[in-house]
Amino acid sequence: MVKKIVSHCSFLVVAFLISMSSFAQDKSVEMADTMRSNGKIYIVVAVCLTILIGLFLYMMRIDMKMSKIEKNKHAEA
Amino acid sequence: MNKSWWKILSFVLLVYTVICGFLLAVPRLPILNETIRNMYFHVCMWFGMMILFTTSFIYSIKYLRDFNYRNDIFAHNFASVGCLFGILGYTTGVIWVSVTWVTQAGQSLGTVLKEPKLIGAAIALLIYGAYFVLRGSFTDIDKRARISAVYNIFAFAMLFPSIWIIPRLVGSLHPGSPGSDSGNPALDKNDMDAGMRMVFYPAVIGWTLLGVWIATLKIRVELFRDKKLIHG
Numbered sequence: 448m449v450k451k452i453v454s455h456c457s458f459l460v461v462a463f464l465i466s467m468s469s470f471a472q473d474k475s476v477e478m479a480d481t482m483r484s485n486g487k488i489y490i491v492v493a494v495c496l497t498i499l500i501g502l503f504l505y506m507m508r509i510d511m512k513m514s515k516i517e518k519n520k521h522a523e524a
Numbered sequence: 525m526n527k528s529w530w531k532i533l534s535f536v537l538l539v540y541t542v543i544c545g546f547l548l549a550v551p552r553l554p555i556l557n558e559t560i561r562n563m564y565f566h567v568c569m570w571f572g573m574m575i576l577f578t579t580s581f582i583y584s585i586k587y588l589r590d591f592n593y594r595n596d597i598f599a600h601n602f603a604s605v606g607c608l609f610g611i612l613g614y615t616t617g618v619i620w621v622s623v624t625w626v627t628q629a630g631q632s633l634g635t636v637l638k639e640p641k642l643i644g645a646a647i648a649l650l651i652y653g654a655y656f657v658l659r660g661s662f663t664d665i666d667k668r669a670r671i672s673a674v675y676n677i678f679a680f681a682m683l684f685p686s687i688w689i690i691p692r693l694v695g696s697l698h699p700g701s702p703g704s705d706s707g708n709p710a711l712d713k714n715d716m717d718a719g720m721r722m723v724f725y726p727a728v729i730g731w732t733l734l735g736v737w738i739a740t741l742k743i744r745v746e747l748f749r750d751k752k753l754i755h756g
Contacts, residue, residue: 495546496542499539499542506738506741510741
């Protein structure tokens with residue numbers, strides 16, 4: 448039941464997105480359609496996401512380290 | 525509420541930017557083609573830079589009002605992350621230029637880089653570069669903070685003519701100038717596709733928050749290092 452609703456909703460969302468972008472579809476302008484039809488654009492997204500997540504994890508670690516140092520300093524004082 | 529909610533927000537917005545920025549449909553335009561998606565990255569760098577420089581400017585004014593050394597540290601670090609964003613924006617811009625402006629035979633990168641927008645942005649960044657040179661040349665902390673706060677206000681004032689006013693008065697290939705038919709593509713609602721705006725504004729917020737996070741980390745390190753100075 449829930450699955451059905453989810454699938455209906457996702458269909459609606461996709462339909463909405465497609466209808467939104469249906470204007471200005473000039474097929475004579477070259478775009479990365481091949482890439483999208485192969486599905487390989489998802490690889491690019493995956494790579495970028497990996498980098499992004501890695502960066503954020505690193506930032507978080509520095510942040511936590513700094514918090515710890517600050518806490519220790521307060522305890523000392 | 526957890527103090528770090530905005531860090532999570534930044535992460536969520538940037539993940540959204542990458543996923544939707546690559547996968548959602550964009551207008552099909554000649555020459556630009558798929559590179560229009562750079563809007564979510566290159567333009568956001570400049571927006572982030574502007575917001576960080578504005579923050580730095582406010583802290584400089586605050587410093588001059590009460591001479592609290594804390595405000596000087598804030599101003600300095602926001603300016604330095606702003607510069608980082610500016611340099612990233614410039615570099616990504618050069619990459620973008622090399623495929624979209626250099627199109628016809630006989631055009632070289634050298635002729636295209638004489639653009640008023642590029643020169644203006646370079647001047648603005650160099651003025652901010654001088655801010656750090658100026659800071660580094662003082663040994664006296666109070667003098668350094670005071671003079672660099674005044675200089676920071678001047679640098680911020682110079683940002684407006686060099687980045688916006690002059691490139692928009694003279695012809696330029698960059699969007700937003702007379703001669704290009706694109707008006708003000710980032711802010712004017714008639715000049716940017718509605719679907720793109722749905723990704724672009726969250727992207728600006730996400731990148732800016734990331735910059736603020738980096739700046740606060742730098743500030744915390746410096747505050748910690750200079751703790752004795754501030755309280756002593």
